[in-house]
Amino acid sequence: MSLQVGVVGAGGFGQAIARAAARQEHDVVLWSRRERSVPESIRASTNIDDMKDRDVIFLAAPARHATSIADQLGKVVDGRHLIVHVSRGLIGAELKTITTVLREHTAARRLGALAGPLVPNALAEGRPSGAILGTMFPEVTEMVREAIGGMELRIYDTTDVLGVQLASATVGFLTVVLAYAQATGVEPSTLAVLATRGMVEISRIGQALGASEETFMGLAGLGDLIAAVAGDERAESLVGRALARGAELASAVAEAGAYVEGVEVAEHMIEQAHRLGLQTPISSVFVEISNRRMTPEDALHALMERRVGPE
Amino acid sequence: MMLKRLFSERPLRLPHIRPYVPRPSDPSIFWFNSERGDIVSDVVNRICVAHETDRSRLEMALNDAAFHEIRRLEQQRDEEARDRLGYWRSMIRRIGKMDDAEQRQALHTIVANMAHDVAGNFDPRVYRFARQAIPRMVAGVMEPRRFASSFTAPQSEVLSRVLRVQGDIDHLQYLQSEGSLVFVPTHSSNLDSIVLAQALEVSGLPPVIYGAGKNLFTNPIISFFMHNLGAYRVDRRIRVRLYKEVLTLYSQVMIERGYHSLFFPGGTRSRSGMIERHLKLGLLGSAVEAFTTNRVRRVQRPVWFVPTTINYALVLEAETLIRDWLTEEGQTRYIIEDDEFSQIDRWVAFFRKVVGMRGACIIRFGEPIDPFGNAIDEKGGSLSPAGHNIDPGGYVERRGTPVVDLSRDAAYTRELGTVLAERYEQDTVLMSTQVVAHVLYRHLVQATPGMDLFARMRLRNEVSIDRAVVHKDLGDARDRLLALEAKGQVLISDVVREDSPDQLIEAALQFWSGYHNSTAASLEADRVLLCDPSLLLYYQNRLVPFADRIADTEQMQAACEIEALGVHR
Incomplete structure (x- = not known):
């Protein structure tokens, strides 16, 4: 049975989801602020009212636009709608998740967060891939699998909605760190230590905020990080490399050509961690580097001289 | 004993000459x-x-x-x-x-x-008697010199002075005739159900059915009233899965049929004194399921939840509850057989104490919400965050058809639990004794940074604070609470709002020392001596979620330590 699929946001991810859903012969409407040319199988729209009759809506917009888009969606959706977002960001100093924003601004309750090593190109072209969907509602999982899943895309599910979003956002930041380290020529063993301890660091913060450790060690966390390090050419990696070449943070982000959620999340994440009494050696040092308050050599020294204990 | 057991096992009913x-x-x-x-x-x-x-x-x-x-x-x-x-x-x-x-x-x-x-029973004769006699008896105990006149007075002045009811009563009165109301209050004391019944009565709201622990049925008199006023019996000793199914389904069927209900989502009384955050979802789920079942059967009977906070300046069982929490037995013991609730002399001492307190108990009926956490309008219609009317039936539809889906409804129930916990914080009315206790306890934490909670509890009569400092901090805390109140994050009682810090501290010390067995704090010349940290902890715990928002820079570390207490819940 054909689904009425809505996609909000016509960036890389939005277009990829729309193509994947259209490939499954669903009725797809792709909404964006500006008019877009899209394949025949997809209907483009600039009228948010077109989301009213959709069974499931994918929100594919950067976190910084999530609140204003949720406000617009709030005028047209109700309890019948299922909404799933693919943002890798968190909002503000309190690290508010996008599902929280959707909960606050719309009447929809059946929400989900799609994350993991899924990249727009693979999704758009139907290359084999996998993702993790965080939702409390089994029917959201069923509908997302029906909308975009299939032989090319394995969609696993978890009820740790918070964990999926925290892992996704913090891995984005860790990707920048690792790309920077790779570009500065660190040894593979150093990179392995940085990646593993970085995962431990963000996982502890996630757990303190209420997420599950398993989520960080699954597709949303470790799986996503492996894809990034393996070189899936995501924007975070480009930022890391640009920083390694000596670019300033703002120009590194501009050079990446896409909005990088992880960088904004980092400072707020560190604040929250310190508030919770947690240490953030890798994240803190990298924020210092990216703001040019510390040299790479000093950073490495600062990390290496820390007291070492059981893993 | 035989007689007591007979009545507790088979509660007494009055014979009917003519059915009502x-x-x-x-x-x-x-x-x-x-x-x-x-x-x-x-x-x-x-x-x-x-x-x-x-x-x-x-x-x-x-x-x-x-x-x-x-x-x-x-x-x-x-x-x-x-x-x-x-x-x-x-x-x-x-x-x-x-x-x-x-x-x-x-x-x-x-x-x-x-x-x-x-299943309970409802006898209109017992109901009429109870609504007339119980408030007067309580008033008589509070003011013995007026005991005789309390039975002839049209309304108890004492009770109206002690018990304040807040909230949009007119709205609730309208809704009660349009659908099923489910009152979901915070739970601090075994007095809660009695106090709440009185609050419903004085507000012109209908009586409700509720589950009462079987331990309350062991007293033949209480058992008689409980049983004949619609309460259903819950025996928490029974671990049988079928029994839990019977309880939740009984609650569900009652709500489906339009009976107004009451249950305490916290499960048992808050041992710590903190506002409940992690709620038990079984009975909440029964109300959500009642809504779904009615929709599937095309019955358009709405269900609304009324988040309610019960706020006491003095808690009857405070000492036993905090002791229980500190010894970490609160999780396993559901009945404290020997607490103050079972001791009649403690009741009398308690009531006599609160009679001197202006607004000693505040019941606040919060804004009702639908089963999906949405606000409702004056006619009971569900509202989206944007303020549009929405059909709550949409939440239980699957591609346009209402269906029963237990997994989906369990997820809705969890969400509802989160919304209720948020509402409890916003609708909690902070009482004078709680604010004073917080300021004193924060000083204790400041004086003992990083100290283990239990070591801190042993510091009886060891820490004292300059009275002028306490007054200043109390004034500052009150100002910050007023600012939070203006943002809709909490509420404070009129006593906290109107009395001077001097009056607040003196009144709080007086209330504690006259009722509880131990003294929480006392005045020693120009200093306030912290006598029983556990009692201070109990009362201050109500402010745990607000600790960092009412602290200045110097107090922030202590406030964070206090806030971390919430992790124990």
């Missing part, structure tokens, strides 16, 4: 007795049908019932054990040998017994 015929204007519960049989049958049938189609599930349910009941009765070793142990031992031996029909019959018998034991 409810008038159209009577609250829904007046119809209960005529529907009681139907309700019990409905519960029994639904549970039996759900099990009968699957033999392995049926056999599992019977084994589970027999196993847990044998274990319970062997531990109880009382008269009930002598009566029933043989039955269950015989049952567990026979289950495997029973054919399908015998197993179904056994299930029906067990579930019917449970449902009859749970």
